[in-house]
Amino acid sequence: MNLNKVILVGRLTQNPEIRTTPSGQTICNFGLATNRVWIDRETNQKQEKTEFHNIVLWRRLADIASQYLKKGDLVLIEGRIETRSWQDTTGSKKYRTEIIAENIQLGPKNTNSAKLSPQKPPLREQNEKEDIPIIEENNSLPPENVPINVPITETHIKEEKEEEEEEIDVKDIPF
Numbered sequence: 001m002n003l004n005k006v007i008l009v010g011r012l013t014q015n016p017e018i019r020t021t022p023s024g025q026t027i028c029n030f031g032l033a034t035n036r037v038w039i040d041r042e043t044n045q046k047q048e049k050t051e052f053h054n055i056v057l058w059r060r061l062a063d064i065a066s067q068y069l070k071k072g073d074l075v076l077i078e079g080r081i082e083t084r085s086w087q088d089t090t091g092s093k094k095y096r097t098e099i100i101a102e103n104i105q106l107g108p109k110n111t112n113s114a115k116l117s118p119q120k121p122p123l124r125e126q127n128e129k130e131d132i133p134i135i136e137e138n139n140s141l142p143p144e145n146v147p148i149n150v151p152i153t154e155t156h157i158k159e160e161k162e163e164e165e166e167e168i169d170v171k172d173i174p175f
Helices: 060-068 124-130 154-162
Strands: 006-012 015-020 028-037 046-058 074-087 093-106 134-136
Touching: 015 060, 028 060, 046 060, 046 074, 060 074
Parallel strands: 046 093
Antiparallel strands: 006 028, 006 074, 015 028, 028 046, 074 093, 093 134
């Protein structure tokens, strides 16, 4: 059995760049930075290393990323590693390793730049109330009656159509 699975949590190093292929498919690219922090055993000093990743999103995920993400935003990417190669104009062979996203989860909204006004609740209360949706490649945004942190499946979409009139009580949802 083989497995090619990547899960990254990091910040965008640039705004998403969206374009459309000649066949009409939407594609989005951006850079993602992840940090690793550890204590050096010899010097007892805190060390930090940053890795930079090339992220590629297709179709609906590309649309969502271009609409909701910007440089500096926190995001969770789940996908696979692919390395592609091509020849440049001078004839040299070039390689690029990318993460092809299959699922994304948007991080909390960046509130560092916004000043809190007296009408707004403290930042801690805002973050406790904020739900972060999980968005999968083959699905659209969550239906209103599905808990926001549960990945959407075809079953959810089918149930929503069947039970449009029936209201779901949060107490009935097993978590």
